[in-house]
Amino acid sequence: MRQTTPQQDLLRGLWRENPVLIQMLGLCPALAVTNNVENSLAMGLATFFVLCGSSLLVSLCKRWIPGEIRISVYILIIATFVTVADLCLAALLPDIHKALGAFIALIVVNCMILGRQEAFASRRPVGRALLDAVGTGAGFTLALVMLGGTREVLGSGSFLNVPLFGPSYEPWVVMILPPGGFLTLGVLLLGLAWWEERRRERVKAGGVPAGADMEPSPALGMSLSERASSRGDAA
């Protein structure tokens, strides 16, 4: 197993293995609540909290969790933190809690969180697990705010409820409706693929062997060590 540095653990989830944009995990909340920046940010931070809390707890308790029932234990731990987040949001920010509705509770089945527990937190020391959770959670929030920002600017002509274009702007209402979510993420992914292809061509033209550091969407089931070693072989 190739050892990763703490910086790698922290930064990996932010962009190169971004849960939404690269790994395509946790799509349900990423599309459902991102019709404005405020909701995206709230959803991102709630998920961030749940991910950090459960990574910490799973990593702390990994010695006492029997292998056969580990998935159920992870889900229970995650569900506990989601309940905490749900009740806190309802008490502190009732308006946002109402806007997010059922999707706060649905953080439980966000495959990104379970994936991080299975692939990382259950086999690494506490500090590393926390770094990884912070990086992945921040990457998730970043992707959500990118989506929410695009949709709010185009769909309502504002950013964080501040009008941008003046009264003559005709908003693209479709962007804040469900199809807008699919289209925004689709266009974003096309753009990323285009950028990646151009980068690869430039590397090829330069005669440098292409680094495999941007693996196309690593599968959820693939363990981290496998991923790390495959990358090590290719480089």
Next chain:
Amino acid sequence: MSELVWIFLSALVVNNFTLALFLGLCPFMGVSSRVETALRMGAANIFVLVVTSLSVSFLNAFVLVKAPYLRIIAFIVVIASLVQVVETVIKKVSPVLFRELGIYLPLITTNCAILGLAIFQTNRGYGFFEGLAFAVGAGLGLTLALVLMASIREETELADVPSIARGMGLVLIIAGSLSLGFMGFAGLLSSS
């Protein structure tokens, strides 16, 4: 009676779980490349949704009245064990069906459509029969979306698309167009 029909229709097309509420996107993206597998996945989903709806009605009526804060935990535990039980029973009773459903049955546990159904049913205060209509409608809606997507993807496999669109980008754009089409049903409920 008419109310049940509206709940059913609303879950089927107007508030389609996949295309309007973004629930159950993982199977929608993952297993929608063949129509046949899409149908099987849909069938497994309908089945689990109905069983979930029944047990959620029971939980809401008898258990969660005393401890509402346990809602999320109770639902996820019940769903996970339910899927396990259903899997064992099907394996025993009908090995053929079990082989047909294959890996999809256990995967359904982490499908947000199932937990989503449980939570929506509770939030809207649906009773036993309303919940049942909701579950069947939602399941058929999921199947409809899956099959539509799979048929389109079977066609695009042979199409000459730009190389950057050979991944999820194209699937998402198609899903966006489908979702746009389903928005046409939005007038169905308000006009009545």
